[in-house]
Amino acid sequence: MSTALPPTIRDAMARQWELEAPHEVLTAALAPLGRRVLCHPDWDVLCTTALHPDHAHDLSRLVDHVADCVCVWASALRDALDRDVGMLRKSLLEGIKPDFLELLVDVSSSPSISTHWHWQKGAFVLLLPKGALPHHLNAAIPQLSAQILLAFSKGPKPALSAAGHACLDDGSASDTTASAASSVAFPPPPAGESLPDTHALPRPDELLLRPPYFLHIAHGPPTVLQCSHSPSLSFLESYLKKWCRTNGRRTDRPPMVDVTLSQSPFGLGPLHDVLTLQLPAAQYGGAPPVLSVPIVLHLVESVLGYRLVYSDSSRWQYRRDVPFTKT
Template identity: 35%
Template sequence: MSLPLKAKVSIRDNWEKPECRAQESMKKLKDVLGLEVYCEPQWLILVSELESFWEDKGELVSSVASFIHVWFEALTELLDDEAHEVWTDTLLTNVRELTSRLNLTVEVSENQRPSTKWSNAQLGFILYIPKDLTHQPAQYFGLFKEQLLECFEENRLSKTLPIHSTTGDEWADVGAEDREEEPVKPPQPGNKAPAVDYLPDPNTMPKPSALFQQAPYHLFVYTSASNRSQKIEIECSHSQTLEVLAEYLKRWTKTNVNRVDKPSAVEITLNHAASGFGLECDKLTLHCENRYGPIYNISAAAILNLVEGVFGYERVYGDSTSWHYRRDTPFKKR
């Protein structure tokens, strides 16, 4: 699929030209913030999701670019206001903890109202463009300022799922156990996938970030080890599962006291925003390197305990280095 000609021309005029409003407001934000600002809209996806609301695809692109311009202006005004000095410090801290630049990801909202939020998984802010015919994005300037001021007030991830298991010592020091290969569980009554008689239409299917919120969720755990390092990789079709698991493990990991810079004993990395299908994250990697002897270990057994006992996934396959899980019941929203 390629972009319509009008959309391409509008992208050139309203987004790519250095003198267009969006680029000028981005440069102004960069000067005020003192950091690089990165925003590269996925125009093909945005046009595909919004084209049913816009007969003129050039105006569609112009509207999206205007929303981005208004967002840049709102953030710049907040940063320029000394009354929000504490908020500015919080913003800079969050940016520098995750990356070296301010990132803005542009997505389509699930409703007719625009919004913005901070996302650790996306390494920055997300701007949601409304599913509607909007010719005056400037009217949402005040809304963006209000939402930007509120975006760091609560840690939304911590409210996604309850965590009641395993202390830090239990997972950071127990060696991984070898397990015998286990047979695949027979299908359970009532957990069968709905019968699909016809191939779905790719033009009417929801985007992956929305589609993969639906059960079943699939999760895979892989372990590997060498003389001086251990690694556990966790892949999951449900991004929020990985986000909550990463947050929990980061909270309880030990500090490597044998190094001057005192890093975490286990390097915990979410595959942030690198998914080719637009998921917030699709892989969590735990890595433990011991250059001076076996000081710290990471435990596959502890991870499996969390996956089964806390997150409620059921194992469908397992051998000595890999485990496959499935959850047929969707998580409830709080």
């Protein structure tokens, strides 16, 4: 460890890197290929670029900052391997070192986190935004996963590679790094592609049957599920209504939870986009208890196969890229 680093950074490195918290996540990410991921950030370079003004006062936060981003990148790599049809695995095995994949960390002026493959170094580069990180880093996993899947789709570009090489070797975080990162974020559209004609698109109730599907859950009261895939909400409504207990204290035995499926204001055919779960206050003589959501989360993840892309204490955002087969 370099003695030139400030003591705060040395302590943070001992806590975050030498205790191997990020390394365990990285190792698990590439375990399906029998390889490991090595990441040894150049702290002198990262300290010089000062990702965020707060780091100038407490440089130990810089290591926390980088560790969080590396963990998110590892999750994106694992997600990309799960979605891979074979080409990514083959490219990784052919392009990386004999027994490990190297992850380099640098800074760009782009406002978002990104990643790309560095052809000269045979390593992935994780570019961090110079400034405050997004509050919810996990929301970047789908974008990073897409960038990883596309990393080997094209051969090396000399101009971009040279810029990236200079930035990493010289320890400078220039705008050329940012432009290189943005250029590999997603594949360019086909030549001549323009905005589609609205009259040529199918109705919303047909269009939204195509993936990707998005499902958002907000824990209330009430608990509200919004989904672009109407059949998913119809399934959840049917299942929850079937197994909902009734209120035995009343002679009419109403269900203990009101399960309401709402029609979308768009389209012509049947299209439901909101499912509301609410404990009726009238049955409880005052404010109803909080409705538990684990059963809903289990149905969404384990039965419907949606993938969690973001969550906090009361919200969950899911995505599914594989179309449902007709039964």
